[in-house]
Amino acid sequence: MSECIQLSFAVCRIGIYTCFRGLCCKGPPPPRPEYDLVCIGLTGSGKTSLLSRLCSESPENVVSTTGFSIKAVPFQNAILNVKELGGADNIRKYWSRYYQGSQGVIFVLDSASSEDDLETARNELHSALQHPQLCTLPFLILANHQDKPAARSVQEDLPSLPPLLFCKIMLYLVSLVFEGFLKGF
Numbered sequence: 408m409s410e411c412i413q414l415s416f417a418v419c420r421i422g423i424y425t426c427f428r429g430l431c432c433k434g435p436p437p438p439r440p441e442y443d444l445v446c447i448g449l450t451g452s453g454k455t456s457l458l459s460r461l462c463s464e465s466p467e468n469v470v471s472t473t474g475f476s477i478k479a480v481p482f483q484n485a486i487l488n489v490k491e492l493g494g495a496d497n498i499r500k501y502w503s504r505y506y507q508g509s510q511g512v513i514f515v516l517d518s519a520s521s522e523d524d525l526e527t528a529r530n531e532l533h534s535a536l537q538h539p540q541l542c543t544l545p546f547l548i549l550a551n552h553q554d555k556p557a558a559r560s561v562q563e564d565l566p567s568l569p570p571l572l573f574c575k576i577m578l579y580l581v582s583l584v585f586e587g588f589l590k591g592f
């Protein structure tokens with residue numbers, strides 16, 4: 408009889424220990440996959456502001472990016488390591504040196520910019536879409552500055568995109584002033 412009681416106690420102890428371990432000693436969650444993205448677009452299009460908003464930082468006091476900057480943007484299921492390349496005239500010619508290893512592209516447009524700037528942005532977008540290191544990657548195009556009265560719609564912004572390329576392109580109209588910039592992520 409006493410052996411039976413001892414056995415019951417042992418079973419209880421094991422049960423309690425197992426429950427306790429399950430509740431308190433959970434291992435760390437599995438690491439989130441990380442992806443390397445490159446973020447390009449003319450100066451003033453809003454690349455740094457976008458990344459600041461995505462990282463829940465204040466987009467105020469944003470200054471023009473000289474060279475490049477990298478931010479790790481945490482999402483629930485993944486971490487995006489986004490490399491922003493400055494969009495000023497003297498930096499754009501070096502963009503392609505930083506494309507290697509990218510797994511996706513974010514292209515930010517100022518949809519309210521002058522016709523000339525919009526044309527320059529279209530040319531840069533076309534070059535990126537055709538670049539050997541980017542041409543097979545998914546592209547997220549954000550037509551930003553939609554809060555401004557002069558902002559163009561998609562059709563006006565991108566009339567001459569090669570239609571076949573649309574299969575890997577996602578395009579969203581956004582404004583970093585309003586909510587909704589997370590569209591596309």
Ligand SMILES: Nc1nc2c(ncn2[C@@H]2O[C@H](COP(=O)(O)OP(=O)(O)OP(=O)(O)O)[C@@H](O)[C@H]2O)c(=O)[nH]1
Pocket residue numbers: 448449450451452453454455456457466469470471472473492493494495515551552553554555581582583584
């Ligand atoms: N009204 C408005 N202003 C914006 C929007 N997005 C960015 N801006 C402003 O545009 C300015 C330039 O933004 P940045 O984020 O520095 O632009 P960038 O693309 O990083 O520019 P570079 O680093 O020079 O290539 C900042 O003053 C932002 O506050 C938007 O959607 N609407």
Ligand SMILES: [Mg+2]
Pocket residue numbers: 454455456470471472491493
């Ligand atoms: Mg910047």
